[in-house]
Amino acid sequence: MSVTLDAIDRHILRVLQCDGRISNVELAREVGLSPSPCLRRVRLLEEAGIIDRYVAVLDPAKVGAGLTVFARVWFKTQDAEVTLRFAEAVRRFPEVMECYLTTGECDAVLRIVTADLHSYWRFQADHLTRIPGVLSVKTDVPMETLKRSYELPLR
Amino acid sequence: MSVTLDAIDRHILRVLQCDGRISNVELAREVGLSPSPCLRRVRLLEEAGIIDRYVAVLDPAKVGAGLTVFARVWFKTQDAEVTLRFAEAVRRFPEVMECYLTTGECDAVLRIVTADLHSYWRFQADHLTRIPGVLSVKTDVPMETLKRSYELPLR
DNA sequence: GGATGCTTCGCAAGCTCATTGCGTGAGGTT
DNA sequence: AACCTCACGCAATGAGCTTGCGAAGCATCC
Missing domain, CATH: 3.30.70.920 (Lrp/AsnC effector binding domain/regulation of amino acid metabolism (RAM) domain)
Structure with missing residues (x-):
C-alpha cells in the first residue's frame, strides 16, 4: 500500500496536523481544491493508514x-x-x-x-x-x- | 475558566483523546447527554484551554x-x-x-x-x-x- | 418554609457542511 | 487519432452543527 504523496497531499497533511478538526470546505479552500476531491483525498489518506487517527490534545x-x-x-x-x-x-x-x-x-x-x-x-x-x-x-x-x-x- | 471537572467532563475528554473527530451527536450519546449541552461543555473546555487543540496523528x-x-x-x-x-x-x-x-x-x-x-x-x-x-x-x-x-x- | 436566582438541561429551527453520483477535461497509451 | 484512466468540479440530499428559549434541579436568602 505504498501511496505516492503529491504536493496537495502533503499540504493536506500539514494542515490536518495543525488542526485536525478543520471543516472539509475550509481545508479544500486552503489547499486549492473543491470540497469533494479534497474529501476524497483525505479518505484515501485515512484508508492507507497515513492518517492514523484524530485526537484532542489536552493541556x-x-x-x-x-x-x-x-x-x-x-x-x-x-x-x-x-x-x-x-x-x-x-x-x-x-x-x-x-x-x-x-x-x-x-x-x-x-x-x-x-x-x-x-x-x-x-x-x-x-x-x-x-x-x-x-x-x-x-x-x-x-x-x-x-x-x-x-x-x-x-x- | 471552570477548573473543576466533573465526571461528564472527564468522560468527554477521554473520548476526545481517543477520537478527536467524533461527531457531537455521537459524543453526546456516549457521555449520556443531548447534543446541545454536550457541545456547550466541549466549547467551555476549549475556551478554558483544557483542550489545547485537535490534531491528525500520522503514521x-x-x-x-x-x-x-x-x-x-x-x-x-x-x-x-x-x-x-x-x-x-x-x-x-x-x-x-x-x-x-x-x-x-x-x-x-x-x-x-x-x-x-x-x-x-x-x-x-x-x-x-x-x-x-x-x-x-x-x-x-x-x-x-x-x-x-x-x-x-x-x- | 417558601420564593428567588443560578445553572444546566432538553427541544426545536435554521443553516452549514459532509457525502455521493455524474459529467467533463487533461494526460498517457496503443 | 481514438481510447482509457484518473482526478476534478458541480449539484442534490441528508446529516450534523449551532443558537435561542423554556423547564427542572438546587442552593441561598428573606
Whole structure:
C-alpha cells in the first residue's frame, strides 16, 4: 500500500496536523481544491493508514499531568521473558506514554507523565522498579520545556 | 475558566483523546447527554484551554519519519546565553519534536524524529552538535516500540 | 418554609457542511 | 487519432452543527 504523496497531499497533511478538526470546505479552500476531491483525498489518506487517527490534545498541566520525565531502565537479563513481562506491565500503566527497547547504554527508554515529582516518585517506587527483571532506573527530570511539537516533519 | 471537572467532563475528554473527530451527536450519546449541552461543555473546555487543540496523528513510518531517537545533550556552560541560543536553534528544527532542559546528569533531553539512522546521523553531525555551546551528545536509539500513547491519564 | 436566582438541561429551527453520483477535461497509451 | 484512466468540479440530499428559549434541579436568602 505504498501511496505516492503529491504536493496537495502533503499540504493536506500539514494542515490536518495543525488542526485536525478543520471543516472539509475550509481545508479544500486552503489547499486549492473543491470540497469533494479534497474529501476524497483525505479518505484515501485515512484508508492507507497515513492518517492514523484524530485526537484532542489536552493541556497536561490543567488535567493533573504537568510533569513529563524520561526514565532509562536497565534489565537484569535481556532475554525474551523479561522484555515480554516488562512490555505487558508498561502497557497497563497509563502514566507511561511511550516506551522503547534500546540496545545502547540502557535497555529501555520511557516517557512518563504524572502530576508532579511526588507522584512520579511514588510511581517509580511502587510500580516501575517492581516490575520483575528491572535492575535499575535512571531519571532525567525536565526543569523547563523548550519545545513540544505534534507535527511530524513532512519532506 | 471552570477548573473543576466533573465526571461528564472527564468522560468527554477521554473520548476526545481517543477520537478527536467524533461527531457531537455521537459524543453526546456516549457521555449520556443531548447534543446541545454536550457541545456547550466541549466549547467551555476549549475556551478554558483544557483542550489545547485537535490534531491528525500520522503514521511516522509512512511519511518518512520512521525513526524516533532520544538524545541527551551536555552544554559547555549552563548560562542563559547558551540555553537561549540552544532553544532558538532547536525550535527551528522540525525534526526535534520535544526538548526539555534538565538539571540532572545531562543538560537537555530531546526527542528527535527522522527517516532512518543515516538521516539522524546527518542531523546530529550537521546541526545538533554544531549549535554553539553544545559540548556533547549521547543518543539512545530504540530498536522496538513497546508503547506509544496519545492519551494523558485522567484521574 | 417558601420564593428567588443560578445553572444546566432538553427541544426545536435554521443553516452549514459532509457525502455521493455524474459529467467533463487533461494526460498517457496503443 | 481514438481510447482509457484518473482526478476534478458541480449539484442534490441528508446529516450534523449551532443558537435561542423554556423547564427542572438546587442552593441561598428573606
